[in-house]
Amino acid sequence: MRRADRLFQIIQTLRRARGPVTAAAMAAEFETSKRTVYRDVAALIGQRVPIRGEAGTGYVLDGGFDLPPLMLTPDEIEAAVLGAQWVAGRGDPALAKAAGDLIAKIAASIPEQLRSHVFEPSIRTPPAWNAKPDGLDMQRVREHIRRGRKLALRYVDENGTETDRTVWPIAVGYLDSARLLISWCELRRDFRSFRTDRVAGATFLDERYPERPGVLRARWRKSLPPPGGGARG
Incomplete structure (x- = not known):
């Protein structure tokens, strides 16, 4: 994994965590050493990313931190499309429409070379079940x-x-x-x-x-x- 990618993934890991994340846990996730994680976290802090904590106790990302829009990976695109496919086939009409709109927005926001992951994904949901109509809106x-x-x-x-x-x-x-x-x-x-x-x-x-x-x-x-x-x- 490139260092730039690893720095971004550290932020993502801290963002989704509900408590402190140790360097050991991040090292295992990124298949690198704790020493590398320590250096990367220090570099992020030096770039004014609001990370709190220290070695041995774990790190947290302060609320309110935001990143500019970043490119989705092929796996992230297919994960989003797979979920949207499922909702489109099984959600109520308003949710199904929203899922279709989401797929269109993903396709419009990524480069041309990645759009095959939207329109020709390698994973698909099974056919929708024949559910009885809802009795309420x-x-x-x-x-x-x-x-x-x-x-x-x-x-x-x-x-x-x-x-x-x-x-x-x-x-x-x-x-x-x-x-x-x-x-x-x-x-x-x-x-x-x-x-x-x-x-x-x-x-x-x-x-x-x-x-x-x-x-x-x-x-x-x-x-x-x-x-x-x-x-x-």
């Missing part, structure tokens, strides 16, 4: 999640039983054959996952729920059953 659902607003659902479970639920939507999950609306359910006083194709009616309420969406998502992740557990309605 998923674009509005995502807006309600971002704004922390409640939904009133009329929901039909797998046995055909219909119930009215007031829920606090926090995320949309994607499975091979269905989409799930993950919410705090006021009726069950717990987190529940609702298949969007089983929603018989929905009212988008203006009332905010009392917790921030991010806090609820963290609580939901901690409540998840071990792998193999099923969703509850």
Whole structure:
């Protein structure tokens, strides 16, 4: 790896990390020595990159640091295109359109010699599953999640039983054959996952729920059953 590339990768590694990163960890990632990492970090600090820390304890990148636009690597291009392909085939109409727009923007922002990685990628997603239509407007659902607003659902479970639920939507999950609306359910006083194709009616309420969406998502992740557990309605 060229030194210029390694310096950039050090910044990227620190940027994505949630805590201090040791020189040993970076040396293993870049297949170089700790001494080289120490020299590279010192060089970045000398160029006024706001890196804090020291040898033995790890390094962090101060918030607010930004880099000018940099060229994507072929692997980064294909990773972005692969994700966009998946969303284009499985997302709701608004997300699918956004994924197509993203692919077009990637193609327009890279040199001609790299565009084959966009239009003729070496990796592809499988064909989209034949999902049943959603019973509510998923674009509005995502807006309600971002704004922390409640939904009133009329929901039909797998046995055909219909119930009215007031829920606090926090995320949309994607499975091979269905989409799930993950919410705090006021009726069950717990987190529940609702298949969007089983929603018989929905009212988008203006009332905010009392917790921030991010806090609820963290609580939901901690409540998840071990792998193999099923969703509850």
